[in-house]
Amino acid sequence: MHSLIFFLIALAILIVIHEYGHFWVARRCGVKVLRFSVGFGKPIWQKVGKDGTEYVLAPIPMGGYVKMLDEREMPVSEEQAQFAFNRQSLAKRVAIVSAGPIANLLFAILAYWLLLVVGVSGIKPVIDDVRPASIAAEAGLHAGDEILQIDGNDTPTWNSVYKALIQKAEYGEKIDITVSSASIKQQHSLILPQVGLEQVGNILEQIGIEPLRPAIKPILGEVMPGSPAEKAGLKAGDMLLSAQQETIPSWNQWVELIQASAGKKLDIEVFQDGERIALTLIPEIGEDGKGRIGAAVDASQTAIPQELQAELRYGPIEAIKYAVIQTWDFSSSTLKSLWGMITGKVSTDNLGGPISIAQIAGSSAEQGVMSFISFLAMISITLGILNLLPIPMLDGGHLAMFAFEAVRGKPLSDTVQVQIQKVGFLVLIMVMFIAFFNDLSRVFG
Incomplete structure (x- = not known):
């Protein structure tokens, strides 16, 4: 129940952000918005605003939608036709459709900015041991070294080290590690082993590094x-x-x-x-x-010993840069994972559904507000990226049809668009089935 509550809270926040992106840009492009709905199904709460838009809360929390005036869906008087979505220029329609995913990405940047300004506590990345003949040993790393940077990015905590390594590990890439060894800065290069998503949690073990950690109570x-x-x-x-x-x-x-x-x-x-x-x-x-x-x-x-305590924090201006970098890095990693699933290099077993998300939501909430905000940022990025995929019924599918319209000089016929939407619906159903199946497999073994 605890996980479900925070899952619903997270979902509601991200749906509102995504749909508000569409809503905000549509209004500024002169399009009449008929309904702003959070959730699907018969409304459990609704109110008509002064702007004439009907605001709705529905019981099925698997998304939301912004319904705009559109001659393809309803009769529109000649006086109102100028406010219809289908009457807008191609540029305006592209802006309206892409605004939802962009809103998700902007929210992630804002969330990461807040985390970096407030500060994220952690443990200093000091190496306790290096396994002989390992990748780390061959690169010249030693016990007692403190990892300062990876590829030029500061890594004041083990968590920041993990994130930097995971970004590169899925495809096995070369990295440069800057360490403080006996108070002397040194730089080493190593090639990470290519590991699947299910193994990235053991990336330090894969390269032969044992972190120096305090004795943690087994609670x-x-x-x-x-x-x-x-x-x-x-x-x-x-x-x-x-x-x-x-x-x-x-x-x-x-x-x-x-x-x-x-x-x-x-x-x-x-x-x-x-x-x-x-x-x-x-x-x-x-x-x-x-x-x-x-x-x-x-x-x-x-309690973490004082000498091992660390914090990842930046000033308000500097944090903007690193928030953008963090959002870009996670977005790139998400796209690589998706492409890996398509090409077969990454197993679809890594695909998680609502049960997995609910469990992570509850776990992150238990760890505090900052952890929950970090979770929201990652899910918001994933939602934004997925919606940009060129799959019919998703925002990316509409953008793909707009691109075709730009090349062809006119939009596809309504009949063709309907058939494409049906194909997109089947694709989404298949993806949802795989995600649900993986969730149930994890729960019931």
Whole structure:
């Protein structure tokens, strides 16, 4: 229920932003807007504004729409014809249709700007160990090095390091890493291994770097529905105490044990609801062959030593540049992933639907307002990019038809446009089916 509430909040925010983009530009292009709807279906709330637009809240929260005066959909008097969408110039129609996705991207820039101005706390990216003969070792990195920059971009926290590496790892690209080694700045180059989306979370392990982290208390912050952790009876807030009658004080040690115990029965003890109880936990076998239980740690319960505390923050003006860069980088990564799915280089198993999004929404909200804003920024970018794809029924599909109109000199016939819309509808249904199927597979195994 918690995840569902924040999923609906996130969806409502992003739908309003997207549709308001269409609405705002349409009004300024002289088009009459008949209805502004958040959600689909029979209205549960509606009001006609002074501008004559009907504002609607509908029960199916899977999108929204802006209905404009259009002679192709309804009879329009000659006096009102000048305000119809279909009577506008090609440039105005392109502006109106593209305004929704652009609004999503602008919102992401604003969200990232806010995060960068307020500051994002984290842990200094100091290397604890470098695996011998690894990519990092061959590049010249050593234990004790602090990563300062990747490809010229500052990386004051491990989170910023992860983001910089993930942007390059999917296709295996060369990067330049600037480190502080014994207070001396050094630059090293290395080629990242090409890894799939399901492996990017282990990118540091892939290149042979072990981060220096404080001993994190093994207190659970999230338990995924249908996961081995939930089946064992674990809940958010539980503190893991021991396994096989041996006390395990840190989360890192628990991770090592679970990864090494795929498919094996672990007799554990946890502190739950004020008492010490015994449970049986069986980690499932992950795609990398290692054990996993579908639970995350609540790092906020562990105090970070002063010498490892760091913060990613910029001034209001400088933050604009990095907010744009961050939005561009995530947009590029999204497009690469989509292209990878189309070409078969990236598995469609990585496609997530509403269940996955709801789980991430709830998890990010639990971690605080800034985490939830970051989540909104990423989903807003994804929504904007997806809507720009040249698929009929999406904004990108309309833009593709406008491009054809510009080349041909006149629009496609209404009959052809209807048939194209039907094809687009089938494509969207197929994508939604895959996303739902992946969600259900993750939940029920």
